[in-house]
Amino acid sequence: MAKAGEIVRLRARLAEADATLRALLGGDVDSVVVPGKHGDRVFTLHGAEHAYRVLIESMNEGALALTSDKMILYANQCFARMVKCPLEQVTGSSFRRFLSAGDRATLRSLMKRVAQSGAKIPVLLKVSDGSQLPAQISLRPLARNGINRATIGMVVTDLTESRRTEELLRALTHRVVQVQEAERGRVALELHDNITQLLCAVLFRSQALADNLAGRAGPAKREAVKLREMLGQAAGEVERITRNLRPGALDQLGLVDVLRDTSREFANRTGTSVKLTCVELVARLPADTELTLYRILQEALQNVEQHARARHVTVCLSLAGAFVQLAITDDGIGFDATHHAARRKAKGVLGLLGMHERAASVDGVLTVKSGRRAGTKIEVRIPLPAGTAAAN
Numbered sequence: 001m002a003k004a005g006e007i008v009r010l011r012a013r014l015a016e017a018d019a020t021l022r023a024l025l026g027g028d029v030d031s032v033v034v035p036g037k038h039g040d041r042v043f044t045l046h047g048a049e050h051a052y053r054v055l056i057e058s059m060n061e062g063a064l065a066l067t068s069d070k071m072i073l074y075a076n077q078c079f080a081r082m083v084k085c086p087l088e089q090v091t092g093s094s095f096r097r098f099l100s101a102g103d104r105a106t107l108r109s110l111m112k113r114v115a116q117s118g119a120k121i122p123v124l125l126k127v128s129d130g131s132q133l134p135a136q137i138s139l140r141p142l143a144r145n146g147i148n149r150a151t152i153g154m155v156v157t158d159l160t161e162s163r164r165t166e167e168l169l170r171a172l173t174h175r176v177v178q179v180q181e182a183e184r185g186r187v188a189l190e191l192h193d194n195i196t197q198l199l200c201a202v203l204f205r206s207q208a209l210a211d212n213l214a215g216r217a218g219p220a221k222r223e224a225v226k227l228r229e230m231l232g233q234a235a236g237e238v239e240r241i242t243r244n245l246r247p248g249a250l251d252q253l254g255l256v257d258v259l260r261d262t263s264r265e266f267a268n269r270t271g272t273s274v275k276l277t278c279v280e281l282v283a284r285l286p287a288d289t290e291l292t293l294y295r296i297l298q299e300a301l302q303n304v305e306q307h308a309r310a311r312h313v314t315v316c317l318s319l320a321g322a323f324v325q326l327a328i329t330d331d332g333i334g335f336d337a338t339h340h341a342a343r344r345k346a347k348g349v350l351g352l353l354g355m356h357e358r359a360a361s362v363d364g365v366l367t368v369k370s371g372r373r374a375g376t377k378i379e380v381r382i383p384l385p386a387g388t389a390a391a392n
């Protein structure tokens with residue numbers, strides 16, 4: 001009889017243990033108190049994550065927990081709003097349904113690596129109304145504890161606003177470049193109409209003065225000859241600046257000839273050797289692209305002259321697929337290009353920053369490779385319209 005009573009008691013205890021286990025697995029228990037020799041000990045369980053859930057629900061970013069095969073175990077309301085899909089339809093479905101085929105492949109390879117570390121990728125989320133939402137997804141591996149099947153934590157950031165700001169910034173940069181060109185044109189015209197004319201008149205008179213003193217020897221004549229020479233140099237310099245400010249020659253001669261003239265003039269004036277290689281173009285490049293390449297060459301050569309202490313410079317214009325590339329390489333002292341950006345902003349100078357912005361204004365990319373005593377290479381790569389190709 002005693003045995004039957006024992007069995008009943010054990011059954012009751014088993015049922016109680018079973019109910020407790022179910023409650024623990026179901027997340028209905030916040031903490032467990034275990035009596036011990038030194039008093040009760042409290043163990044906190046999953047239910048205590050309530051505070052985190054409230055926080056995640058109030059986030060302005062999508063938050064999700066996924067299984068390793070990308071099934072959504074949990075998503076917050078913000079994510080449901082982003083994809084315009086009721087939360088109950090989001091939970092339990094595959095995250096893949098919100099991605100294009102290309103983004104799915106990227107995510108797949110990323111998930112393989114994410115087990116070790118976090119990662120971020122830009123994607124276009126498929127929204128249920130057929131539209132697309134630019135977003136960034138950040139992945140984090142979650143600690144696995146046997147009960148929870150979630151292995152990946154994901155934060156989805158809506159990039160619509162920042163994309164809009166980027167576009168605005170790009171339009172503004174483009175405008176700055178246009179205004180700068182217009183202003184250069186105006187200054188060039190002023191220089192030509194006023195200073196050049198005036199210098200020519202003074203040069204003419206100084207020539208007359210030198211001629212009048214021709215029969216005489218002595219300091220007055222030497223001064224007159226010197227004066228005429230210096231005025232000639234000044235007129236030449238103003239002419240050069242005017243030409244650089246307004247590249248009218250681009251229209252008449254085309255890009256390759258202008259790059260050649262610029263390189264030759266630089267070599268003659270500074271004594272630095274310049275080797276130029278240019279692909280032959282069968283068609284003119286868009287005017288914006290030609291001007292950008294010309295301005296970048298000017299700016300890069302100016303830097304070589306001012307900072308590089310180089311002996312040789314190579315300038316190379318080439319076509320690579322659907323891109324035109326211009327590379328300017330010098331063998332000078334180089335500089336630390338990585339630490340340069342912040343310093344330059346502080347100084348407020350435009351050189352390299354201006355080159356980057358000019359490249360961006362025609363959808364191009366500029367890269368600077370430089371190292372102390374390792375020379376400098378400036379390379380710009382600009383997409384070409386279809387049909388622009390090299391001559392054989």
Ligand SMILES: Nc1ncnc2c1ncn2[C@@H]1O[C@H](COP(=O)(O)OP(=O)(O)OP(=O)(O)O)[C@@H](O)[C@H]1O
Nearest residue numbers: 303304307308332333334335349350351352353376
């Ligand atoms: N080819 C180069 N060789 C060595 N140092 C360079 C070269 N190009 C740039 N630098 C370094 O990078 C710095 C920034 O160049 P950047 O053209 O932006 O400004 P800057 O030439 O100093 O001023 P600005 O171009 O406005 O007259 C330079 O001060 C120089 O230290």
Ligand SMILES: [Mg+2]
Nearest residue numbers: 302303351352
């Ligand atoms: Mg400069």
